[in-house]
Amino acid sequence: MRERKVGARRGVQAWNPSTLGGRGGRIARAQEFKTSQASPGKVTEAVKVAIDAGYRHFNCAYFYHNEKEVGAGIRYKIKEGAVRREDLFIASKLWCTCHKKSLVKTACRRSLKALKLNYLDLYLIHWPMGFKPPHPEWIMSCSELSFCLSHPGVHDLPLDESDMVIPGDTDFLDTWEAMEDLVITGLVKNIGVSNFNHEQLERLLNKPGLRFKPVTNQKGTSMLDLLAHPPVLCLSSEGVDLIDDPVIQRIAKEHSKSPAQILIRFQIQRNVIVIPGSITPSHIKENIQVFDFELTQHDMDNILSLDRNLRLATFPITKNHKDYPFHIEY
Numbered sequence: 186m187r188e189r190k191v192g193a194r195r196g197v198q199a200w201n202p203s204t205l206g207g208r209g210g211r212i213a214r215a216q217e218f219k220t221s222q223a224s225p226g227k228v229t230e231a232v233k234v235a236i237d238a239g240y241r242h243f244n245c246a247y248f249y250h251n252e253k254e255v256g257a258g259i260r261y262k263i264k265e266g267a268v269r270r271e272d273l274f275i276a277s278k279l280w281c282t283c284h285k286k287s288l289v290k291t292a293c294r295r296s297l298k299a300l301k302l303n304y305l306d307l308y309l310i311h312w313p314m315g316f317k318p319p320h321p322e323w324i325m326s327c328s329e330l331s332f333c334l335s336h337p338g339v340h341d342l343p344l345d346e347s348d349m350v351i352p353g354d355t356d357f358l359d360t361w362e363a364m365e366d367l368v369i370t371g372l373v374k375n376i377g378v379s380n381f382n383h384e385q386l387e388r389l390l391n392k393p394g395l396r397f398k399p400v401t402n403q404k405g406t407s408m409l410d411l412l413a414h415p416p417v418l419c420l421s422s423e424g425v426d427l428i429d430d431p432v433i434q435r436i437a438k439e440h441s442k443s444p445a446q447i448l449i450r451f452q453i454q455r456n457v458i459v460i461p462g463s464i465t466p467s468h469i470k471e472n473i474q475v476f477d478f479e480l481t482q483h484d485m486d487n488i489l490s491l492d493r494n495l496r497l498a499t500f501p502i503t504k505n506h507k508d509y510p511f512h513i514e515y
Contacts, residue, residue, distance in 0.1 A: 232258025246278035256300035276307035284315030289363035315355030
């Protein structure tokens with residue numbers, strides 16, 4: 186089998202500063218900010234604008250390949266005195282090629298090095314699926330991670346000749362044990378999962394000897410359910426953006442808000458963390474200005490009626506993996 190070198194998408198996310206309890210005292214909720222497919226300079230500037238707008242939770246991932254730029258924006262605002270590190274809630278994610286227990290700490294420290302942080306507030310297993318790990322020469326000590334940081338994406342998606350991901354021989358229960366060790370050593374304050382289905386989550390919660398429960402399961406959405414990436418771009422079954430739907434347009438006009446703000450507010454009132462995406466300063470600011478109005482139950486019912494039960498992010502090149510999460514409904 187061969188491996189193809191494949192690049193990855195870029196993305197930064199940030200949650201609004203409302204918080205819940207967790208190790209370290211808080212887990213953010215309510216709203217998240219995301220920029221994707223942006224050049225490094227735009228990511229850094231977007232982070233600065235987001236902090237000035239009031240965002241305090243930044244949800245990063247190694248796979249987005251811009252943690253260095255995110256960290257630059259955060260450090261700039263801290264140095265400026267606009268925010269303190271303890272005011273921020275910074276998360277990242279473990280990528281699938283590092284599910285082996287021996288690689289989890291290295292991967293976490295790689296993200297910390299890129300972000301130039303001493304700890305993460307939250308670290309997630311990005312997907313339940315472990316991929317074939319990188320070559321041994323790529324796995325180096327954290328004092329020699331310059332190659333890893335300057336060559337992102339080189340080994341992220343190992344593919345076979347059918348262009349399907351090559352699985353690893355890992356079990357996410359073993360990966361979780363290494364995640365728990367990160368909490369013990371102080372590299373992270375909270376740990377969680379992402380894109381797990383309910384059976385996988387139950388298996389983890391029922392693991393013998395579980396030391397720390399996951400504080401969150403971050404998931405993509407099916408149409409109008411759970412987390413949307415981003416929610417304002419969800420498509421109808423006819424391929425039309427929800428933001429252009431006449432129902433959304435009418436409700437927006439009634440509340441003197443933009444269609445994007447209506448869709449974000451809809452998710453917030455369902456107690457869902459939303460991830461609006463933009464690198465445009467005016468949109469970043471607009472997306473957080475959704476706490477000064479409330480949708481009526483009639484509004485909520487009308488928006489729910491648009492649901493077509495679509496799953497927008499399916500990661501099809503991994504569908505043959507034993508831990509592929511989307512073979513069941515949720």
